[in-house]
Amino acid sequence: MSDQEKDLLKVKLDQLQCHFTWGPQKENIDLDDLQQRLEDTIQTNVKSRGRSYNQLAFVNCLQGNCEEAIQNLQEAEKILKENHEDEFEKRIIVTYGNRSWVNYHMGQLTETQSYLDKLERICQQFPDASRYTAMIPEVYGEKGWSLLKTAAQYYEDAKECFKKALEEDADNIEWNFDFATVLSRLETFSGTSESYKPPQSMKQLRRVLELDPDHAEAMVLLALKLQECNQTEEALELVEGALQKSPDLPHVIRYAAKFYRLKRDVGKAVDLLKKGLEITPNSTILHHQIGVCYRKKLLSLNKKPQSKRPSDPAFQQRAELIELCKYHFKKAFEPRPLTFIRAQLDYARICSLNGEYAEAEEMYNNLLQLEGLRPENRQEICADFGLFELREKKSESKAITHFLEGMKVNYNSKERKRCRDNLMTITERHLRRNGRDSKAHGVLGSMNQLDGKKREAIENFAKASELDPDNEEYLSALCELRLSIEADNDCPNKS
Structure with a gap:
């Protein structure tokens, strides 16, 4: 196959709907952890095996294990044939797309084209499909699940995928x-x-x-939402019922443990989490939750x-709890x-609590x-780092820098408010002592x-510049703000 034909093949591959075109790539995925979590899911959750093998x-x-990838895709195809015989062609689109890509990476270009041909034949039966892919509920559903499984920054996209899938199959x-x-x-x-609405997830659960009615994961997730709303009696019934129905399902164990920890039954929570680790010993989530439980004990002891x-x-008990927190x-x-x-912020906080400042700072x-x-x-990191500099390192100037960096992230969250509140506390304290404090202004x-x-900013920078006339930072900010206001006045319809 010539280079021109290979380039043409790549153009076709880029049109597919599969894991290789969905956004998350090698640079922004913790590959080893995702691999472990997918293997755990294959081991413990029969319903998710097909899509787990696909991902x-x-x-x-991505890790260069293409032969294993082919075996994974063969397993996915086998499971889809066994479990979804009536809708196999709808379910297989993502798998065949992945297979095309893996063959391409292996240099098996004839095989790549053969799977593209299969996709073309399948897509002909869907009126709105393109040549090689069809955006049908089954594709949206698998895309949403893979984004949900990857990392938090993809949750918004995952939500939209599930909404699309449910538009055509509301009872799935x-x-x-x-x-x-x-x-x-x-x-x-x-x-x-x-986060600003009454929990939509309760209605959905x-x-x-x-x-x-026997969906144990839905039961424990709903229980946590009810617990937030102080509907504790129904919540406890759901948790107990879920643990009876699926006592060995890691997600059920994890959510149930969180319920008991919030209920202040930390011992029961730890027991459940340790049981979960027996089933999935490498689960990062379970380790984190155990660490949170031990931290709760530690903070209680510190009182x-x-x-x-x-x-x-x-x-001795305090020292032991600190080591357990750090370990998990x-x-x-x-x-x-x-x-x-x-988990990294929690680790840094424990180091700080224990006087291990160099490790926390690193x-x-x-x-x-x-990135x-x-x-x-990012705002939470800035807020935590700022408080660390303020309280432990006694460096108010570095704390201010971190709090301002948190505010620069233009996103309305409680973490941004935390940065702002800490800055207000610092400036108000300075101005109470000295109303002519240029740095505070x-x-x-x-x-x-x-x-x-902008106008309040100009007032404060003008006051700061009056008190510290040689400060170029204040003069530059004033100039920038005044030019910005002039530009706004020249464009009165600017939103």
């Missing part, structure tokens, strides 16, 4: 549950539209249980008078350095180097500017 093939191909249990899951997760993220004598039982948080984030931000600096973070994650000017309050 695992993609991961293996699988997509209804996946839609409920992504809604539930987005509701926990500060700044998302879901009840819909799943209408379609399948009591502390002894500095190593022979004291309370001193580390087990959670080491396989997921790009995506498990919360963790914060590493986190700030990451492609959700905006509230400069910080207020920066905050006003980041909040879009």
